[in-house]
Each structure stands twice: as structure tokens, then as C-alpha cells.
Amino acid sequence: MLLLAMLACAAEEPPVDAPTYHADVAPILRERCEGCHSDGQVAPFTLGSYATVSTLGEAVVDSVETRRMPPWLASDDCNSFEGSRWMSDDEIATLREWLDAGMPEGDASGALDPFEPLDDSLDGATHSVAITTPYAPDFEQGNDDYRCFVVDPEITEDGYVTGYEIVPGDPAVVHHMILYLPTSEDEEARAKQLDAAEAGDGYTCFGGPEVDSTMLAAWAPGTWASEYPEGTGIAVPAGREIVMQMHYNNAGSPDATDTTEVLLRIEPEVEDELYSFFWVNGRLNIPPGEAEWTETSETRVGAYVGNLPGTLTLHSIGPHMHSIGRSLNATLIDGDDGSETCLLDVPRWDFNWQFGYRYETPVTLEMLDRIRLSCTYDSSDRDTNTRWGDGTSDEMCLATLMVTYDGD
Ligand code: HEC
Structure with a gap:
């Protein structure tokens, strides 16, 4: 009886108005997935044909419903970011309905042309x-x-980095890359000592470069070239060396070697210097055994940057925690009337994706405004308190802010 019922079910035609692969699903995957899931790109398999997508149906839908994919941590409900990959609930629902309807292929004459990577x-x-x-x-x-x-x-000669492009040695193993600029010659020398102290090229570094530095560039798969906002750049002094932090992930290429290259565009002058700094909630003390533990700090902008006359313009924000981080929120509280603006909401943190998010409309920060930064952790598997630190089992709670200064 059960078998008959299953057969009957399988033979049933999909509902007439069910989404089909060619009409509804492929355009979503083209927009949201194929930038990485296509030949020669970073993801380990392609998502450009009915044959592969229907084989992976459940996995595809699960990855978007949980928002593991596409990699993009900043919710659009909070603010609007350039190039957002945050999928709408409707798009996700369409994929789910298609799966539940038995993954109908639809009319293949409406198939999309093969994917062309963006130049x-x-x-x-x-x-x-x-x-x-x-x-x-x-x-x-x-x-x-x-x-x-x-x-x-x-x-x-002293100059300003205004854009960069990553040329990954092997896209299959390079998971992300962050370029750090040591803040002084001494810090540069410390990085070289760390390098010298370890066999082979480079040194092990998990949460950051382990020397005082500012972030110059953050790259994660999906885009190759990035430019800073028009007319802005980050100052780099003549002679300074840079720390290139690589995260390699073994997604199927255990024998790969890497020779990643980063191209920089350094210009002698810019209209507005771009400053990159870490907004830190640093007094972490996360007790063990807590499935949901939140650490919050609130600081006045002026207290952070030295009460300058004038305002700052916030161009982008990048969240950072380590492995027990679960969610993060940054909110701007107006110094005059206490009204709140969501700057960044990461409902599901994933250490693997270290992106910065550029605002579609940059945000003005007044010296009397405050920023509240909250990070939530799951310390269920820990048996001691977790504190701030660089190590894999330490934690962090910070947002990298990129600002220009609109002085007097
Ligand atoms: C920015 C690049 C990028 C985009 C865009 C992207 N993926 Fe992925 N995807 C990856 C990488 C890289 C992996 C390999 C595993 C990893 O590194 O996390 C992966 C792995 C997966 C996996 C297997 C692992 C898992 O978590 O289930 C699925 C399924 C998947 N992607 C589906 C999708 C779908 C569906 C989309 C679009 C809605 C999408 N991906 C968009 C880069 C991307």
C-alpha cells in the first residue's frame, strides 16, 4: 500500500503554477550562485545546469534556507549594502516550492545562455x-x-591605496585573504620576527596578523577587484611592508600550492584619506556552558577618535569574531535624540567569510553619537571562560570601520 502510494505520488504531475527550473530557478542561481559556482571559480561544483542542480536539489535549498549560501552575512533588513547577496525571502521560497513540486524542468527552450564570468x-x-x-x-x-x-x-613614495585586485594562485584552496598594514616600522619588524621564528615561508596566524596594524584590504571569493569609494584611499608610507593573511581551505585540493598575488593601485594623492580602524568591544568574559551569551558595549564616537571637530562618514563595515561567535549587531545611537540606526546585523556569523560591507548610502557619524556593538556566542563546548585574544580558542568582537573625515 505504502509503495503504491509513493509511486502514485511520484507519478503525479507538478501543480501547473509550480516554479520550473528554466523559468524561475535558473535566473535566481545565475544571479546569486554562479559567480562562484561555475567553471574556474572558487566553489567546488557548478550550479549552471538542470542536471547538476536537480541532483543537488535538497542541498541547494537547505543551504539557502539556513543562509549558509550565498556567502553574505549582512542582513538587508538592517541597511542597504552595495552588491548585496542577501537573498529575499521570496527567492528562497521559490527554490523551496520548486523542490517540493518535484523539481520540474520546464521548457528548455527558455534556457539561459551559458554563464560568462564578469570581467x-x-x-x-x-x-x-x-x-x-x-x-x-x-x-x-x-x-x-x-x-x-x-x-x-x-x-x-608615500601614497594611497585606492583599489586592489586579487589573483589567487589556486582559487580552489584560497578561501579568504586580508591585507594588513603594520602601523609602524617596529610593528613591521615584529611581523618579520614572527616569520623568522617559524620554519618555511610566513607564520601561523588565525585571528589577525598578531602585530598592530590597520586593514588595507579584505577579500573573499566572489569578486576579484575592489575600489575604495571615489576620491578616497588608505595612506601607505614609502618602504612599508605588508602582511598578507591567507586562509586556505581544503575543499578537495589537498595537494595544491599557492602563489596568490595582489595588485594594488597606489596614487600619490586623493581628495579624502580613508581611515580603516577597528571598533572594538574588548572586555569579553564569556562563561562556559552558555548556548547564547551576549557581550555588549556602547561607546561615543568622539571618545573613540579623539573628539575631532566635524563629522566622519562611514563607508563600510566588516564584522569579526572567532569560532564560537554566533551573531553580531552594530547600531548607531543619535547623540541628539537617541534614535537608532542599524549599521550591521549578522544573524548568523560564519568565520569563513570575512567580508566588509559597503553602504549604498554612507552614514554620517557625529562625535556625540554612540555605537553599540553586541556579539553573541555559544560557549556550550567550553569548560573555561573565554576572553579576548588572537588564538583559535580566544574570541573577538569587533567591526572594521572605513571612514573619511569631514573636518572643519
Ligand atoms: C561567493 C562565492 C559563492 C557564492 C555566491 C555561492 N557559493 Fe556556494 N559555495 C562556495 C564555496 C567556496 C563553497 C565550498 C565550501 C566552503 O568553502 O564553504 C560552497 C559550497 C556550497 C554548498 C555545499 C556546502 C554547504 O554549505 O551546503 C552548497 C549546497 C552551495 N554552495 C550552494 C550555493 C547556492 C545554492 C548558492 C546561490 C544561492 C551559492 N552556493 C552561492 C562559494 C559560493
Whole structure:
């Protein structure tokens, strides 16, 4: 009886108005997935044909319903970000309805043309840094290898980085990359000491470069070239070397080696200097055994940047926690009337995706405004308190802010 019922069910025609692959599903995957899930791109399989997508049906729908995919942590309910990959509830519902209707293919004459990757290379690159000796990521300890390389862009005159492009050695293993600019020659020297103290090129670094630095560039798969807001750039002094933090993930290429290169466009002058700094909630003390523990801090903007006359314009924000981080929220509280503006909401943190999010409309920060930063952790598996630190089992709660200063 049961078998008959199942057969009857399988033979049933999908409802007439059910979404079909060609008409409804493929356009969503084209927009949301194929930038990475296509030949030669970072994801381990393609999502461009009925054959593959219908084989993976349940996995595809589950990945979007849980918002593991596409990789994009900042909710659109909070603010509007350029190039947002946050999927609408309707798009997700369409994929679910299609799966539940038995994944009808629909009319193949309406099939999309094959995917063409975007050409987003950087115009006018002036410098480059690269891992010159092919690096073999070490996957002995697990699926991830975090490594910092001290690289020399050979900057001969002070200038400003206005854009960058990453040329990954092997896109299949390079999961993300962050470029850090040591804040002084001493900090640069410390990075070199860390490098010298470890065998092979570079040194192990998990949460950051382990020396005082500002963030110059953050890259995660999906885009290759990035430009800072028009007319802005981050100052780089002549001679300064840069720390390139690589996260290698073993998604199926255990023998790969990497020679990632980063192209930089450094210009002698910009209209507005772009400052990158960390907004930190640093007094963490997370007790063990808490499935949901929130740490919140609230600080006045002026107290953070030294009460400058004038205002700041916030261009982008990037969340950062470590492995027991679960969600993060940053809210701007108006100094005059206490009204609140959501700056960033990350309902589901994922350490694997270190993106910065650029506002569609930059936000003005007044010196009397406050920023509240909250991070929520799951310490169920811990048996001691977790504190702030660089190590894998330490935690962080910070937002990288990129601002320009609208002085007097
Ligand atoms: C920015 C690049 C990128 C985009 C966009 C992207 N993916 Fe992925 N996807 C990856 C990478 C890389 C992996 C390999 C696993 C990892 O690194 O997390 C992956 C893995 C997966 C997996 C297997 C792992 C899991 O968590 O289930 C599924 C399923 C998946 N992607 C579905 C999708 C779907 C569906 C979309 C679009 C709605 C999408 N992806 C968009 C990069 C991307």
C-alpha cells in the first residue's frame, strides 16, 4: 500500500503554477550562485545546469534556507549594502516550492545562455605583492590553514591605496585573504620576527596578523577587484611592508600550492584619506556552558577618535569574531535624540567569510553619537571562560570601520 502510494505520488504531475527550473530557478542561481559556482571559480561544483542542480536539489535549498549560501552575512533588513547577496525571502521560497513540486524542468527552450564570468579587473594597478615561493597549505591539523606572509610592495613614495585586485594562485584552496598594514616600522619588524621564528615561508596566524596594524584590504571569493569609494584611499608610507593573511581551505585540493598575488593601485594623492580602524568591544568574559551569551558595549564616537571637530562618514563595515561567535549587531545611537540606526546585523556569523560591507548610502557619524556593538556566542563546548585574544580558542568582537573625515 505504502509503495503504491509513493509511486502514485511520484507519478503525479507538478501543480501547473509550480516554479520550473528554466523559468524561475535558473535566473535566481545565475544571479546569486554562479559567480562562484561555475567553471574556474572558487566553489567546488557548478550550479549552471538542470542536471547538476536537480541532483543537488535538497542541498541547494537547505543551504539557502539556513543562509549558509550565498556567502553574505549582512542582513538587508538592517541597511542597504552595495552588491548585496542577501537573498529575499521570496527567492528562497521559490527554490523551496520548486523542490517540493518535484523539481520540474520546464521548457528548455527558455534556457539561459551559458554563464560568462564578469570581467572585473582593476584599472591602473601600480604595484603588486605576491607569495613568490609556492606555498603548500598544511592540512595535517585539519581542513584550514591560516598563514601570514610579510610581502614588500616596494613603495618608493608615500601614497594611497585606492583599489586592489586579487589573483589567487589556486582559487580552489584560497578561501579568504586580508591585507594588513603594520602601523609602524617596529610593528613591521615584529611581523618579520614572527616569520623568522617559524620554519618555511610566513607564520601561523588565525585571528589577525598578531602585530598592530590597520586593514588595507579584505577579500573573499566572489569578486576579484575592489575600489575604495571615489576620491578616497588608505595612506601607505614609502618602504612599508605588508602582511598578507591567507586562509586556505581544503575543499578537495589537498595537494595544491599557492602563489596568490595582489595588485594594488597606489596614487600619490586623493581628495579624502580613508581611515580603516577597528571598533572594538574588548572586555569579553564569556562563561562556559552558555548556548547564547551576549557581550555588549556602547561607546561615543568622539571618545573613540579623539573628539575631532566635524563629522566622519562611514563607508563600510566588516564584522569579526572567532569560532564560537554566533551573531553580531552594530547600531548607531543619535547623540541628539537617541534614535537608532542599524549599521550591521549578522544573524548568523560564519568565520569563513570575512567580508566588509559597503553602504549604498554612507552614514554620517557625529562625535556625540554612540555605537553599540553586541556579539553573541555559544560557549556550550567550553569548560573555561573565554576572553579576548588572537588564538583559535580566544574570541573577538569587533567591526572594521572605513571612514573619511569631514573636518572643519
Ligand atoms: C561567493 C562565492 C559563492 C557564492 C555566491 C555561492 N557559493 Fe556556494 N559555495 C562556495 C564555496 C567556496 C563553497 C565550498 C565550501 C566552503 O568553502 O564553504 C560552497 C559550497 C556550497 C554548498 C555545499 C556546502 C554547504 O554549505 O551546503 C552548497 C549546497 C552551495 N554552495 C550552494 C550555493 C547556492 C545554492 C548558492 C546561490 C544561492 C551559492 N552556493 C552561492 C562559494 C559560493
